[in-house]
Amino acid sequence: MGKTDEIVAAAGRSDASSDPEKQSVRDASTHELERGFSANHLQFLAIGGAVGTGLFIGSGSALATAGPVSCLISYLFVGTILYAVMTSLGEMATYLPVPGSFTSYNTRFIDPALGFAIGWLYWFSWAITFALELTAAGLIIQYWNDSISIGVWIAIFWVLFTAANFAPVKWFGEMEMWFVSIKVVTILGFILFAICIDAGASHQGYLGFKYWKSPGPCASYDSSMEPATGKFVAFWDVLITAAFSYQGAELVGIGAGEARDPHKTVPKAIRNTFWGILFLFVATIFFLGLLVPYTNSDLSNSGYSAASSPLVIAVNLAHVKVLPDILNAVLLTAVLSAANSNAYSGSRILLALANQGHAPRFMTRVNKHNIPYVAIAFTSAFGLLGFLNLSDGGTEAFNWFLDITAVAGLICWGSINLCHIRFQKALKFHGIDRKTLPYRAPLQPYLSYYGLFFIVLIVFTQGFTAFIPWSTVNFFTAYISLILFVVLYAGYWIAYRPGFVKLADVDLHKGQMQSETAEMADKSPELSS
Template sequence: MAEHEMRELSGEKKLPQEEVTGSSSSSDVEQQKSPALPELQRKLKSRHLQMIAIGGTIGTGLFIGSGAALQKSGPVGALIAYIFVGTLVYSVMTSLGEMATSIPIAGAFTSYASRFVDPSLGFGMGWIYWFSWAITYALELTASGLIIQYWDSSLSIGIFIAIFWVVITTVNFLPVSFYGEIEFWFSMIKVITVVGFLIFAICIDAGAGKQGYLGFHYWVHPGAFAPYLLKSKGGVAKFVGFWSVLIQAGFSYQGTELVGIAAGECENPRKTVPSAIRKTFYRILFFFVFTIFFIGLLIPYDNESLLNSSSGSDASASPFVIAARLAGVKVLPGLINAVLLAVVLSAANSNVYSGSRIVVGLATDGFAPKFFKKTTKHGVPYYAVAFTAAFGLLAFLNLSNNGGTVFNWLLNIAGVAGFISWACINGCHLAFMRALRAQNISRENLPYKAMWQPFFAWYGLGFNVLIILTQGFTAFIDWSTSDFFAAYISLLLFVVLYFGHKIVFRTRLVNPAEADIDTGRKEADTEIWETTVPTTLWGKFWERLG
């Protein structure tokens, strides 16, 4: 049993940090300087972690892109797609949660892949996940420019891409506590907006708008499912519509796994991470499923304005704005767009944060230059932030005549990369459980035990892989070289990264009996013991207040 655990059971008082440091052995010092724990600082509180997961998820995918899902698959098709992908996300979250609470380290699941499966998988997974967030940053900056154009279409989106790029990048050079606080309040705006929209939708559906009582009218006319591409083949065309929006749904949910990324910088991860996983996912599922449900009640899938959401070329195509227009509420569309701007900037903020921390994890594992681990005195990895933020400049590609096509390319690339990361997380968790069994460690003793395992992890892994392989099928129905590469470029890049690393470094699959499940776990145990709030009534009061 670890020394700190024996002290805890015996009630022995913890010595001050100075005394502990002064009496530490050389091995203890080496352990504290372990490369698995770069100089990131644990400044994120539980409320920050809760909102980071929500803030990183609720963004362009829900507020703007969800209109494309309705247009392609109809109200019921879109609803089923979001529920289905939501179950996959939950399998990923529970898998990640068990690993992140046991070993809360910087880099999170990219390091788990290297430790439990194959170093080459950690390399490929880490860089494809970073690539996903870097591309998404460009996507969010594009969306911010499109939203501004709602008020004045003559303004170039390039102006606002540049302005917001500078603002978001600057914020990420501030201490992580600033990021957490900013994200907390941005996320509050999102939550209030979604809740307000749900209340608005209930009223309009009940007859408060100029259309009168709607009920489930649009589920009948034009219909519950939309035929897509194969319009003359009935049920098959409707299934094609449903399957075609899974990537859109996945992109909307992408970011939920930020809980695992932030585990290396949150206070007492053994407590805050499981809490964030249990609460955040249900909140997100509630927001997404109910939002998609009511959008389908208020807007027919053949509405002409929804066509613009498919090309990503017009912020007025947001289903939130369309619903307000159809209801005849004149002031609301402008207000919604103002909120959308805050939503998109918040998501962009999360993109740079998560991408930079992934780069730190890659550098820690030796998969990126070591200088990416360098931090300011406040624990900000400035090289990693600058490198990730630089890719946001890809948003300027939207200034071309084919800006809508670029938007779709970015969305598909990021969405598929997200599914690849989710599949890898499920696979890492299966390998983690295998390592525990091989080393005779019971899962019952873990700080957080994932539910329905290993079946739930296999469920997530199987369907995530199936979606990755089949999501580009529409390019084959009506062949489009552009659509094919947009659908599969992330997968091709992942394969090249994995096999390229394996060929160069000749890595082998990790033996479960030799898998490293200690580095990061013991250090976290020590940190938590040293920073735990005393179990007095006063201590508990401040703990709950914080």
């Protein structure tokens, strides 16, 4: 037996005797980060990014706009879209667990110009959201003491969470687990509280489905419309609110580049994250509709204080005096947890952009713990925009920023489904059977087409209220993210003329999951010869 044959045999014996699920990640011209995330870390990171002000505060305006049943259906419907996005991302992120996840896939599978536009749009949305959450934290604290400027709290929390992101990723994951656990326990506690109140444990007596009958299950967007038309318009208007609330769930894919044993941890995190978020959101919306009539004037209040949270409104209606302070404290942890996730996700997207040549190369620098400190510092610097709220025109500027983040997230969701459709075609072209993948998304390719179709439909129609009647300001507010995306895409295409990636040129190997046998073959010059 020759030396090459011995190496092949040894590789085969090693592969047969070892854990058949043990995998390694091929790293080809990408910056490998510390793989310190467990499956629990990944799912808590995603839940932390999703369960924030959108659920604790934004759900109030959604309930006031659509009514309890239409609001619940809206969140369930967007949940099906989220399922299409999460499973698509799971299949790709398990096979190619690279930093930046779907922003990298856009460049590799479809078009570098698309990767550039999606990457920068997604990064910008999280960088701005970081500033928004820091501001929200300061406003929430003013519930107890409004004598201290929110600028002080913005500065304190900016330093705290910037430092947290410089810590080893395992420590970061543990911190996020504690933050998110508080939110999850609070929501579960609220559900038990709601069951008791609905059953008659307060001075209100037995409620049951009282508010579904009066003022009614569905609200009309405008009383001047036909009843059926007005209810449908209200339902459709809430879809963008529901989508914004769910955004952050895709962070489980962003963290795949730092996951231990991604072939095991990523699929588990994808499944647990989706079902966990769907249950928390749908259950909360359902019980809010039982406890709070959609005509309650406090639901329409804007702001980040405890008074604008529908959970606090429900507690106040039941005349429970202690809980508002507790819920305000939880709201603070929810915002801070989201801020922590914002800085993390933005820095990893920036790292992915630098790896693809879409951002300066110095953004790829890492410290001894393989933490991309330059990308973190640059992303975190945008949190200082929170100080805009101290100026007279700062609120208006932040409303525009908030609209950018809402629609930008949906555009990125659509790109995930589009990437997955292209990914499946590339696998077929290169003769790779999907059955060999570590994780396979169900109902494909139909589910990806389903998600893509409705995401595109919502993105283009979510600003329809600007036409009833026409409002130039509302039009640009609703479509500024789409305009920014087109400008980024067209600008890159005009400057570089990259063209679409042909199926024959799709890279399915950089960062690919591969078996130990293949890895030994790659490392052995005798075998490769």
